[in-house]
Amino acid sequence: MTLDSIPHDVAARISAVDSQGAHGLRLMEMGLVPGAPVRVVKTAPFGDPIQVCIHNYHLALRRNEARSIQVTLEG
Amino acid sequence: MSAVLNITAINQAAAIAAADRPLNIIIAGNPNAGKTSLFNSLTGLRQKVANYPGVTVESKSGRWAISAEMPAVHLIDLPGLYSLDATSLDEQIASDVLLNHTQTKPDAIIVVVDATNLVRNLYLAMQLIETGRPLVIALTMFDLAERSKLKIDVAKLSEQLGVAVVPVVAKQRRGLEALGRAVANACERDPLPMTGRQAASDLDAASRQSQLIKRYARIERIVSETVETSDAGRPGVSERIDRFVTHKIFGPVILLLVMLLVFQAIFSWASLPMNLIDHVFSGLADLVRAHLPAGIFTDLLTDGIIAGVGGVVAFLPQILLLFLFISLLEDSGYMARAAFLMDRLMRAVGLHGKAFVPLLSSFACAVPGIMATRTIENPKDRIATIMIAPFMSCSARLPVYTLIIAAFFSGRTVLGVISLGAVIILAMYLIGIAVAIVVASILKRTILNAPPPPFVMELPPYRLPNLGNVGHALMTRCTVFLKRAGTVILAISILLWALMAFPRATAGRPSPAENAGAAQIENSFAGRAGRLIEPVIRPLGFDWKIGIGLISSFAARETIISTLSIVYNVGENPDDKSASLVDTLRNAKRADGSAIWTPLTGISLMIFFLLACQCMSTVAIVRRETNSWRWPLFMVGYMMVLAYVASLVTFQGGRLLGFS
Numbered sequence: 001m002t003l004d005s006i007p008h009d010v011a012a013r014i015s016a017v018d019s020q021g022a023h024g025l026r027l028m029e030m031g032l033v034p035g036a037p038v039r040v041v042k043t044a045p046f047g048d049p050i051q052v053c054i055h056n057y058h059l060a061l062r063r064n065e066a067r068s069i070q071v072t073l074e075g
Numbered sequence: 076m077s078a079v080l081n082i083t084a085i086n087q088a089a090a091i092a093a094a095d096r097p098l099n100i101i102i103a104g105n106p107n108a109g110k111t112s113l114f115n116s117l118t119g120l121r122q123k124v125a126n127y128p129g130v131t132v133e134s135k136s137g138r139w140a141i142s143a144e145m146p147a148v149h150l151i152d153l154p155g156l157y158s159l160d161a162t163s164l165d166e167q168i169a170s171d172v173l174l175n176h177t178q179t180k181p182d183a184i185i186v187v188v189d190a191t192n193l194v195r196n197l198y199l200a201m202q203l204i205e206t207g208r209p210l211v212i213a214l215t216m217f218d219l220a221e222r223s224k225l226k227i228d229v230a231k232l233s234e235q236l237g238v239a240v241v242p243v244v245a246k247q248r249r250g251l252e253a254l255g256r257a258v259a260n261a262c263e264r265d266p267l268p269m270t271g272r273q274a275a276s277d278l279d280a281a282s283r284q285s286q287l288i289k290r291y292a293r294i295e296r297i298v299s300e301t302v303e304t305s306d307a308g309r310p311g312v313s314e315r316i317d318r319f320v321t322h323k324i325f326g327p328v329i330l331l332l333v334m335l336l337v338f339q340a341i342f343s344w345a346s347l348p349m350n351l352i353d354h355v356f357s358g359l360a361d362l363v364r365a366h367l368p369a370g371i372f373t374d375l376l377t378d379g380i381i382a383g384v385g386g387v388v389a390f391l392p393q394i395l396l397l398f399l400f401i402s403l404l405e406d407s408g409y410m411a412r413a414a415f416l417m418d419r420l421m422r423a424v425g426l427h428g429k430a431f432v433p434l435l436s437s438f439a440c441a442v443p444g445i446m447a448t449r450t451i452e453n454p455k456d457r458i459a460t461i462m463i464a465p466f467m468s469c470s471a472r473l474p475v476y477t478l479i480i481a482a483f484f485s486g487r488t489v490l491g492v493i494s495l496g497a498v499i500i501l502a503m504y505l506i507g508i509a510v511a512i513v514v515a516s517i518l519k520r521t522i523l524n525a526p527p528p529p530f531v532m533e534l535p536p537y538r539l540p541n542l543g544n545v546g547h548a549l550m551t552r553c554t555v556f557l558k559r560a561g562t563v564i565l566a567i568s569i570l571l572w573a574l575m576a577f578p579r580a581t582a583g584r585p586s587p588a589e590n591a592g593a594a595q596i597e598n599s600f601a602g603r604a605g606r607l608i609e610p611v612i613r614p615l616g617f618d619w620k621i622g623i624g625l626i627s628s629f630a631a632r633e634t635i636i637s638t639l640s641i642v643y644n645v646g647e648n649p650d651d652k653s654a655s656l657v658d659t660l661r662n663a664k665r666a667d668g669s670a671i672w673t674p675l676t677g678i679s680l681m682i683f684f685l686l687a688c689q690c691m692s693t694v695a696i697v698r699r700e701t702n703s704w705r706w707p708l709f710m711v712g713y714m715m716v717l718a719y720v721a722s723l724v725t726f727q728g729g730r731l732l733g734f735s
Contacts, residue, residue, distance in 0.1 A: 017284075023529040025283055029158040030531055031195045033291045041314065045323045046419035049428070049530055055194040058313070058534040060415045062422075065529050 001073070004050065004066035008040050011074040018068035031055045032069055098148040098262055099180060100139065103173055103203070104187030105196050106155030107408075107535040109215035112245040113187055114152040115547050117254075122547070135551075141255040148258075151179060157195075159202045160283075163452035173203065183261040184210040185254070190220035190227060190242070191536070193302060197294045200236070209261040210238055213254055217242040223311075226303040235297045246541060313536040317412070326416050333409070334435065337400045348392035356385025371579075375572060383568020384561070386633060393470050394556055395549055397439040401432070401447070402548045406540035411532060418530055424512050425519030427451055428530055430460040434511070437467035438504075441693045443552075445700055455525040459518045461697055462710055465688055466511040468504045471632040475684050476500050478636055479677040482657045499678075503685050510686065510717070567630045567691050574601040575627065575641075596641050601626050615683065615719070616676040616726040618665070628689045635684075673735045679726040687718035 006012055014036050018024050031054050032038070041051040041058065049062045104110045115122075118137030139150040153172055154165035161167040171177050173184065186203055188196040203210055212233075220227060233240040239257040243250035319325050360377040367373040404410045410432055418428025429451050437444030444464045451457040480496035487495040519525075575596050596602050605622035612622055620642045624635040636656070643659045663671040688694065688711045697707040729735075 020280065023531075025160070025280070025287065026158075026162055026529060026531055028284065028287045028291075029160070029198060030533075031198070031291065033288055036291070036295075042317070042321065044321065044415055044419060045326050046416075048419045048422070049415060051317075051321070051415065051534060053314075055192070057192045057195055058536075060411070060418075060530065060532045060534055062418070062530045065531060 001071055002067050003038065003040065003052065003069040003071050004063040006040055006071060006073065008042060010039065012038050012040075012071040013074055014038055014069055015072050016070040018070075020068075023065055024068055027061070027065060027069065030059055031057075032059075037074070038069075038071060096149075097138075097146060098182040099151060100141075100148050100258060100262075101151050101153060101172060101179075101181040101184045102187060103153045103169060103184055103199070104155060105157055105189065105192075105199060107533065108155070108187045108189040108192075108196055109245060110152060110155060110187045111544050111547075112541055113185075113213060113215060113243060114150065115544055116245040116248055116251060118150055122551075139255075141259060142252070145259060148182075151181075156199065158199060163450070164454075164457075165449055173208075174206065175208075181208070183258050184208055185258060186210055186212050187215055188212050189216050190214045191216050191223060191225065193227070193298050194291075194294055197236075197298070198290060201290050201294055204236060204238060209264050211254065211257045211261050212236070212238055212240045213250075214240055214242040215245065217250070218244045218247070224304065228301045228303075232297065232301040235301065246543070311536065313408070313534075316537050317534075320409070320412050321415060326412075330413055330416055333404070333413075337397070337435075340396050340400065345392040345396050349389050352389045352391065353385065356381055356388070359385075371576070374576060375569070378576075379569050379572030380565065382637065383572065383630070384565055386631065386637070388557070391553065391556060393439055394443060395553060397436060397443060398549055398552045399545065401436060401443075402545045403540050406538065406544060408535045408537045411534050414532060415534060422530075424515045425456075426460060426515055427453070427456050429532070430456065433460055434464060434467055437464040437469060440469050440471070441465045441467065441690065442696045445693070445696050448700070452529075453525060455519075455523040458701060458706060459515055459523045461700060461706070462518060463511040463515045465690070465693055465710070465714065466507045466514070466686070468507045468685060469690075471690065472503070472684050473500075474633045474636055476503060476681055478656065478660075479681055482660045482672065483674040483677045499681070503681060506682070507685055514713075514717075571601075571627055571630050571634070574604075575599045575623075575638075596623065596638075614727065615722040616673070616679045618671050620663075620671075621676075621680065625683075625689075628684075630691050632684055632689050675726060675729045675734050678729070679722045682725050683718045683722040685718075686714060686721050688714040 001012075003012075003014075014032060014034050016034055017028055017032060032052075036054060039053045041053050043050050044060075049060045050066055051058055051060050052066075053059075102110055102114050114135065114137070117139045122135055122137035135152040137150050137152075138147045140147045151172070153169040156166040156169040158166070159170045159173065161170045172179050172181065175181065184203060186200045188200055200210075200212055214227070214229065217227075227242075229240050229242055239261065241250050241254045241257050243254055245251075320329055360381045363376050363381065364373060367376070401410075404413070413435075414428035414431055417431040421428050421430055430448070433444045433447040433451075435444075436447050441464045444467065445461050448457050448460045448464070451460060476499070480499060484495045484499060489495055489498050577599060579595070579598075601623050602619075604626050605619040608622045608626075609617075609619040612625070617625070620639070623642055624638045627638040628635040639660075640656050643656065643663065660672045661670075665671055694707045694711060697710060698704060701707070
């Protein structure tokens with residue numbers, strides 16, 4: 001399951017990040033590292049980007065970037 | 076304690092004497108971590124803004140009276156960065172300074188860490204700690220952390236990280252003295268040799284990734300041992316505000332209202348101070364004319380320098396109001412939401428959500444708009460945004476629109492209530508936006524082709540803007556703008572004046588014009604150039620007098636009005652210049668008795684002004700921002716071709732359709 005496809009406001013945990021290219025590393029520098037708890041907060045009005053809560057702060061990223069992040073649902 | 080301090084102070088003084096310069100202390104940290112507030116609290120008003128050599132990233136520095144025993148140090152505020160492995164120009168500069176790759180040799184680093192966002196903020200701190208440079212962590216927003224029930228064991232955090240950690244609340248000046256002592260101590264210590272830091276680009280992705288994961292794992296372990304939180308998991312105030320501000324329906328509506336408010340302010344509230352500045356400068360010109368003997372030197376002073384610089388300084392209120400709103404929206408956290416809302420639409424034309432704010436600013440003036448593109452990481456995206464920014468109808472076009480509408484479209488309405496003038500102005504704005512969209516799409520598919528940039532943007536918590544910081548930002552803008560008015564614009568004003576003042580019309584020669592001023596301008600270089608280009612601009616509906624106006628307006632668009640006033644000889648009535656100019660334009664006739672100015676000429680001229688790059692300041696800022704002449708020359712060239720073709724189509728097409 002990838003971060004762009006999980007329902008809003010459901011606790012999840014990052015299992016892997018595809019670090020191909022610079023994008024993946026930037027995502028990880030921003031705290032989206034394997035093992036970190038993450039929650040999708042909402043989708044922007046025009047369908048993209050999405051807002052996620054990670055390490056207790058909020059980050060916006062496009063679905064395209066979110067697709068490179070593997071997650072598992074907690075629960 | 077005091078003995079230790081004194082020894083520190085003595086050693087410090089010796090170190091300074093040896094170095095023969097004040098100590099360089101750098102403030103670094105993530106964007107939105109409270110760097111600027113801390114910098115302002117430490118330096119007060121003793122700041123100056125300069126550019127890093129060769130690039131246009133601003134460097135703010137100031138004097139910090141670090142303690143009573145020590146001489147003041149040189150404090151430098153870096154652009155915000157998330158990591159030493161930079162992805163934008165701003166980050167690259169900051170990272171170079173921190174890694175000692177520049178002339179600025181830092182003696183110690185203050186890493187600003189937001190106490191309410193500890194894990195992410197500690198990532199940069201951890202990278203810096205690994206370099207072994209002397210550093211102190213300033214834990215900002217400490218009051219907010221306390222209020223949100225975060226209990227941070229500062230002593231333990233400091234012990235675990237191996238560096239001094241000082242909680243500060245910049246606005247209340249809490250912790251600043253302790254920070255000074257910690258920094259003085261850090262300067263004492265010999266920096267470890269720079270080891271262990273390999274540029275990330277030298278490493279392959281896998282080892283970078285494992286480094287990164289290890290770093291975060293260490294941070295999370297430290298944070299879990301030193302921070303207690305009692306209300307984790309509850310949605311914060313910001314998330315609840317966002318339920319409205321980025322709501323599917325309310326979000327765009329609120330954004331529209333905010334934009335309307337900004338425009339209202341720029342276009343109507345600014346007019347009072349603008350008129351005031353205008354009066355001051357024209358009063359000054361009258362004063363000079365009254366007290367100096369008439370002659371070429373007085374002309375240079377009044378018509379060249381005072382009128383030229385005054386015409387530009389009159390835009391100061393608009394620029395300040397725009398920056399007031401930008402800094403309020405930025406500091407409150409709303410700007411990131413605007414980019415969040417608009418990203419999908421901006422992406423449709425191949426641009427980044429962050430391009431929205433620069434383009435919006437360009438409606439007031441392209442110069443600050445282009446400066447605001449620095450936050451866009453991808454250089455090609457940034458250039459594409461710069462290239463289309465001048466199509467946003469800026470405030471300097473308004474006087475031109477207003478003049479044409481007053482002359483040819485006043486008093487008419489559409490559907491009985493809406494004034495035709497308002498519809499035409501709205502149309503100009505929309506045409507500008509449409510052209511910008513088309514040009515951006517073409518550029519992004521051709522010379523600026525690049526994969527879609529990543530959009531990874533922090534949505535910082537909402538905060539009340541710190542009015543002190545906003546004031547500082549405005550002061551800085553004001554100084555930078557006035558400096559430019561005093562140098563570049565002054566030089567261009569003198570040059571343009573000379574083009575219109577030389578060669579001198581000889582008194583004995585009979586002249587077709589009834590007035591000395593008009594005779595002079597006709598005979599001048601500018602006048603000759605106007606006649607020279609007349610065959611080229613005639614298909615657009617323009618005669619040589621408009622040609623002179625076009626040439627003069629290359630310095631700044633609104634100059635065309637004063638030039639037309641001189642060419643059409645309406646300068647005798649200074650109180651009511653544009654009203655009489657309106658009448659003159661309506662009545663101007665060619666030799667055969669046909670009117671020179673028709674409504675169609677007016678529309679054609681408006682289209683030309685909308686699309687042509689007639690603004691020296693914009694060209695100068697693009698030169699500075701792209702660090703080459705290639706882009707500004709390209710911009711002037713393609714906009715000129717576009718303006719010409721569009722005016723031609725408007726005028727000839729309009730005639731074919733039977734308009735006049």
